[in-house]
Amino acid sequence: MAYTDPVPFSAPPHLLRTGRIFYAINIGLLRPIDFSGYYTFKIQWFPTKFFQINGPQKIMKNSADECQNMSQIRAEIDRLDSELISLFAERWTYINRAAEIKKPIGLAARIESRVEEVAGNVIAHAKTNGLAPSTYETMWRHLMESAIAHEEDLMETEENAK
Incomplete structure (x- = not known):
């Protein structure tokens, strides 16, 4: 699909400043979402499977099948526990x-x-x-x-x- 309208988007500031937004789109960290039905698309930030770009490592989110070792499993369980506590709060x-x-x-x-x-x-x-x-x-x-x-x-x- 080709879109001629400008594409508004939101993403982490360091990606916007450095031009790495296009890299993030190409590797699937961002995707267009149609919010209006009029070909106005917004790029939604995905913190999944994100890695280090100009700073500390970002949130990791792997399915259980994607985890290769106990360290990854424990990190995901800790992430979920943190989310659960936030929901309980x-x-x-x-x-x-x-x-x-x-x-x-x-x-x-x-x-x-x-x-x-x-x-x-x-x-x-x-x-x-x-x-x-x-x-x-x-x-x-x-x-x-x-x-x-x-x-x-x-x-x-x-x-x-x-």
């Missing part, structure tokens, strides 16, 4: 907000129907992804119990502050 912000919303309207921290709904969702997602549902249900129930206890603490703290 984001989830916690919603737990905090839930406590703020529930208190004034008189909702309890524990809403059993919601606990069972979340557990059911986790079981379904685990099955869909070929994981042991009981393992992830147990993990999520523990996560939910911690969240409920935290919500209860926040609600009590608000009540005592008044």
